[in-house]
Amino acid sequence: MSETETQGPRHVAVIMDGNGRWAQSRGRPRLFGHHAGAKRVREIVNVCPKLGVKYLTIFAFSTENWKRTQTEVSGLMKLFRRYIQREAQDLLREGVRVRFIGDRVRLDERLVRMMDDLELLTSDNDAVHLTIALNYGGRDEVARATKRLAYDVEQGRLSYKDVTDETLAKYLDTSVLPDPDLVVRTSGEARISNFLLWQSAYAEYEFIDTLWPDFTEAEFAQVVGRYGARDRRFGAVKV
Numbered sequence: 001m002s003e004t005e006t007q008g009p010r011h012v013a014v015i016m017d018g019n020g021r022w023a024q025s026r027g028r029p030r031l032f033g034h035h036a037g038a039k040r041v042r043e044i045v046n047v048c049p050k051l052g053v054k055y056l057t058i059f060a061f062s063t064e065n066w067k068r069t070q071t072e073v074s075g076l077m078k079l080f081r082r083y084i085q086r087e088a089q090d091l092l093r094e095g096v097r098v099r100f101i102g103d104r105v106r107l108d109e110r111l112v113r114m115m116d117d118l119e120l121l122t123s124d125n126d127a128v129h130l131t132i133a134l135n136y137g138g139r140d141e142v143a144r145a146t147k148r149l150a151y152d153v154e155q156g157r158l159s160y161k162d163v164t165d166e167t168l169a170k171y172l173d174t175s176v177l178p179d180p181d182l183v184v185r186t187s188g189e190a191r192i193s194n195f196l197l198w199q200s201a202y203a204e205y206e207f208i209d210t211l212w213p214d215f216t217e218a219e220f221a222q223v224v225g226r227y228g229a230r231d232r233r234f235g236a237v238k239v
């Protein structure tokens with residue numbers, strides 16, 4: 001690539017924050033905001049090919065989100081099932097390959113079955129790779145990966161001497177994905193909240209004031225465009 005040429009982010013990860021505040025400011029229950037947020041997911045996924053974003057990873061439910069009220073948690077789970085049911089055929093047709101990351105053990109069986117089915121249904125697609133983080137936490141992911149790695153050592157399939165950062169990365173939920181180039185968080189909070197901790201070591205961050213249900217594809221395009229103008233060195237000195 002020449003010095004003047006710019007390149008957009010290939011992998012964008014998004015912390016979709018602000019649904020609750022968006023709803024509350026309208027005097028509506030928090031779930032109303034999550035439903036509005038789900039509509040934005042559809043819009044943002046659809047615009048990815050035009051922007052050259054091949055991988056989109058979205059934070060839908062964190063390992064900490066179980067602490068919310070039972071009404072909100074079960075409403076969100078229902079929303080995820082509904083999203084999969086309603087969007088599956090469109091995602092298939094649009095060439096979107098869907099994957100889920102996170103610990104499935106605590107999720108209800110019906111939802112897990114739907115997640116598995118959607119992954120299989122879209123497994124030949126390659127236009128956009130949409131990864132949905134559901135019951136996901138970065139530390140939890142590293143702990144689960146380490147447990148599997150330790151098990152392989154115990155079973156004699158791997159020597160502790162061969163453990164490098166690349167080895168560990170192969171045990172992460174994201175083993176088949178490239179690292180994110182850009183992490184975006186909406187709603188004005190400048191926190192990572194346990195999202196893709198390992199994978200975002202060299203990512204650029206954008207903290208946007210807009211609440212997620214108001215985050216349009218035009219604003220997404222602007223954020224992606226700004227990235228193109230940045231100069232990433234991965235710790236090296238530019239020559």
Ligand code: FPP
Nearest residue numbers: 016017018019020021022034037038060083
């Ligand atoms: C954070 O906003 C948002 C979530 C915990 C849920 C994200 C879920 C969606 C956008 C729903 C659709 C997703 C899919 C994959 C269909 P918040 O509730 O923390 O907002 P607040 O900070 O204003 O309270």
